[in-house]
Amino acid sequence: MTINAEVPVAATGGGPVAAEQGVGGSTSATDLVLPLVAVGGVGILAGYGYVRRTRRARTRTTPGVVSPHPPVTPLPVLERQAGAALVQADDCVRTSRDELSFAEARFGATAVEPFVRALREAERELSAAFAIRLRYDAGVPEEEAARRHALAGIVGRCAEAGRRLDAEAPGFDQLRALEREMAEAQGVAEERFRELAGRTGTVEATLAELTTRYPATATASVVGYGEQAKDRLVFATTHLNQCRQAADLGETGRAIRDLRAAEGAISQADTFLNGIERLADALTAAADLIPAALTGAEAETARAAAQADELRSHLTHTDTVLAAVRGELTAGEYDPLDALRRIVRAVRALGGGRDGVLGAAARLTARHDVAATDDFVTTHRGAVAADARTLLAEAQRLLGTDPGAADEPALKSRELAEQDVRVHGNPHAGTTGLMSGTSGAVLGGILLEETPDGGPPLSFGGPETRARRAPHLRTD
Template identity: 30%
Template sequence: MPDALSWLPALVVFGAAALALAGAVVGLRRLGDRRERAELAAGRDAEVRAKQLIVQADEAVRDAEREIAFAEAQFGAAAARDTRAAVERARAWLREAFLLQQRLDDAESDTAAERRTWSARIDDLCRSALVAIDDVTVELGRRRRQERGAGVELPALRDDVAGLARRLDAAEPLLADLASRFAAAALAGAQAARSRAAASLARVDAALAEGEALVARAQPTAPLLAEAADGLERAGRDLDEVESIEGELEAARTAADEDAARLGEELAAARSERDRHAVADSAAALAAAVGEASEVLAARTAHRGDPVLDRDRLRAARDRLEVARATARTAQSRIDGARGALGGAISIAESQLRVAEAAIARGRSGVGATARTRLAEAERQLLIARQESDPVLALDAARRASARASDAEALALYDALGR
């Protein structure tokens, strides 16, 4: 009995060790989970900063692209080439940042280290883009000041500020009137332009006040006044955008009505093509395009307040419908061509089969299995060609039958000569 129980102490020791090990593993896992959650929480601030930088960089790039367009009109495309290249580099960095942000926003769980790395990369990319845009802005300002020269006088700039301030005041009732006729989304660009103009005028006013103080102290003011003139030029462009928005929206509304009429005509033609189309896949694609275009037309009432969106949706639906119709016509043309050629292809295959059968009959037992197998395959393909409902597939089978029969004839003659 004592011998039988001698293993109990060892079992107790091993059991205790196993329990301790299991407890340690569970504890380590829980500790790791807690550490991971803590690191994820600590990284959220970096992720928030990254999102803010993306917005800031995207707005800066958009503003710079607008400035580049004016610079090309002012100095020529060749003179603004280097500046545009810098903006395109900034846009490329921003695209990479957006891709990384998409990874952070995905529902899939990522490790804290991955999220920290991606946030840091977004931060770096956005700051690089902002530096590049800042360099572009400085260079454009320098170029404009050089073109303008240093002969800018304070009184003339004050007059310009007063004129732009009157235009800015007139923009508010204009936008209010337009808001009663158009959706807020349609006026978002003009509202942003008005805000930019107001901010530019405020900066110019502060610069001119500083310039007046410098004049009183007999200190040089040319660089400061040149920068103020640059700000006035930007404010003027933004106000031009505000003042032209009504005409642009009315033009978009007229274009949308014309596009809707054309889309309606094309829809009628597309429905007729869909109903008589014989190719299943392209018919389904055409039916889908017809359904989408019909929905866009039916939803026009909801988008009447935004003529630009209405016009763009109509044109996109029309483009997709045109592509679907062209694809369907190509498929139908292929079907019609195959149907027209099928009878001749079957006749050729039948004739070639008779020639191959005659060659095998003449060679009798001297003709080997390969030639006979090719003839049997030719007969099978000819049967498929006669029974297949799809003209394209039937034509392919008839042509394969001719080719196999031709092979059978050649092999039969070879076998007969070699006998």
């Protein structure tokens, strides 16, 4: 029908209304009330449904409906995600490296070749991710779209590093066969534990001698390392004993978890003790090298003095540094590594010092500083964030290409890592009912901080497999 402002008019053509008119001869206004109400109700419902569909399409994503304005993740959120990916991938690499050393001690280098190869591939992917992050922090690239792409590249590289380790985790477990060869694996760990326990007293005596011979700055990088090594060894003792008890009871899954926790602690105790011994060797080598380095530096200043005037200010600075080092040698107590480091830096400002005795001095200080920082990150990785790890990766890269330039990022990385640990604090300080050394094991990344007792021990593998020894994943 059609409706106007006056009276109803029948629609032309056949249909229910025309039929009624044919029977009754006319149609009253009362007869049209219900059809009009029905049409109006349909219109209202159709309009309401349209509004709801439109609103739903704009506010949330549903299958088959694409939002006209998809949400854009803020850049700071993407940066945090990329940083978290770097930390997780770096932790996976470090943990895999630790457990791989126990497998190699048990089965030999040939047997672990596939896993060493996977680890090297993961390290390359991670190094590429760190390189992208370093450029990103320097403002490259500049455009926001390109920066988003760079952050996606970081996450992608980290994911690939983890994937390579995850892919080899089942084969690695088959090699170790801890379910069948627990006694042999425990024997390897106990032998290494006994060797470290025997070294601890000697290393502590070495550190005590260093503190009497050199100023506090010379030994600051290893302060507390003796106590932390003993803390890890106490933790290892507890878990080795628990491992043996669980194995005797046939609780294989628990025995494996205790063994992995003990192995992680043993590795870190070894790192602490090696750090003290490395420092002692480096201080002795630096002290022996300083006289020759001073002679080489004087030759470099003489060469630079004959060149353009733009080196005048650098020459003045270099002369001041060399005079200060000579004064420290005469005074008696000084920090050989710091003195050698200052000589190398002063001469590099003149454009020299890359070869000969000064090149050797640069390699000595850089190797020590990079290794010391790596030790700190390894043993405190539960707290160290992405910034420190990125600078450490750059220092490790420079160590093979320009050792004199590796020193600065290594020292800055150590500074940032120590700040991270201070901010993080001890997650279990004041907590009762925890076994000895658990707090240090969580801080060191040996255990995941997920449960009151520190969480499961970590194993060889990437993000998907590294926590496979969790209690709910039973291997009994």
